[in-house]
Amino acid sequence: MVPNTIGSETNIKLPFSFIIFSLIALVLSQILLLINGQMLVDGSFRIPAIWSAAHLLVLGWALMVAMGAMYQLVPVASLTKIWNEKFGFVQFFITAIGIMFFSWMLYVSPQNASIPGILMLFGILMFLFQMFMTLRKQAKPNILTAFVGSALVCLLLTIFLGIALIYSLQTGFAAQFYQAIFKSHLLMGLTGWFTLLIFGFSYKMAPMFSLSHGFPMIHARYVYGIYMSGLVITLISFFSDNSYLLKAGFFLLFAGFSIFTWHVSIIINKRLKKKLDHSFSYALGAIGLGNLIHLAAFIALWTDHFSILIGPLVYLYLLLWIVLSIMGYLFKIVPFLWWTYKYSKEMGKKAVPALKDVMNEKVVVPFFSVFVIAVLAVFLSIIFKNILFFNIGQFILSIVFVAIALTILGVLKK
């Protein structure tokens, strides 16, 4: 028997700071999208207001949630303490101020966004350094380390590609590669950083929330190898402008994602917990949706409408795969954080509530179902250029986002 008495819990205030900030950014991003709906419907994705809303959503909400979750999950998953908690709080304040200032500058004066961009970059680099120092202490790296480590590298590349975009816009530097840099920025940010991170943590959380046992893990190696190959080949295709490589890259991304979907279904079929929580079920559903969007993107490549479809498909990928997964897991992570803060020290002394009693699970099915329908409405309105449909869909989506944010914050009253 090998004793293990490593204590690895993080000061709960650290992940919570990230998550509360992220909920505010989420609400702000929705307000911005709502008041700039007309331009989005006209196909004007590359305008300051959309840049600002997209970065508030992707950096202010999704990235900050991911950072907060990683401050909690990386130490427990790797059985090591976070390298330096005080450094983590400083990193939070720098990144939060950087993101808010950056998003504001993108809206009012995008050519000057590089100044807050540097502050934000510094905050994210501090986070990467923190994670590097924490992961290097891990006694036995595993496939989860590979997914999370690669996701962090993709995050770093996304930031540098973003900085290159702003620099190119300001000075005309590498203007001939502007499109390739822009596509690479999206690829590394969405399919690199977020997808690899969700893959990695799903391998930890899916068995945990379903109490699965006795499932194989060999598939994860194929998922990692094939998906990473897809990322690299797609990246090369952008700079070489080679359509065959692009098709090969998209196919590998789809294949890697499909194996991941298959593997998670194997894990879930091996579960002991018969009835899964609703929010976790939606996070699992997001995997199927992400897989379908990868397939749709690959099929669209063979049509003449790829340039029209790819924007709405990226929107769909962000909302129905990344955002839905994060929201599903957030409904599990936030009660856990709050429960740990409030009841952890009471356990064994008196009766404490279960995690499911901390979050209002009843709202999950209506909120998440309306969310999916509203996203599909917005997606179709962009394709068919219907402003009324867009406004209705986006309005409902914004309301649902705010309702979800308030439900999550409601945990703090339990």
Added chain:
Amino acid sequence: MNIKEKVIEALRSVYDPELNINVVDLGLIYHVDVTEENDVNVTMTLTTPGCPLHDSITTGVRYAVQGIEETKNVDVNLVWEPAWSPEKMSPEGLRLLGR
């Protein structure tokens, strides 16, 4: 009821908050040893090595045993081998999971 039985009974009040099943029915308790001086040594595991509730559950086990009047020093020894498996669960634990 001897001290060992009292310890096991006390451990039934410690729940895995995610599954809402107590640590005894979940099969997490491997051994309870009580010395002549009434020092208690609990050897236990968790369902997965990277369990985020790691510290909470082991601390809960310690507090529950310390709450028994006759016990003196309490030691909780967390082990990963032999690994937890569903066979270690009680019929009641399986029933609560819907099995």
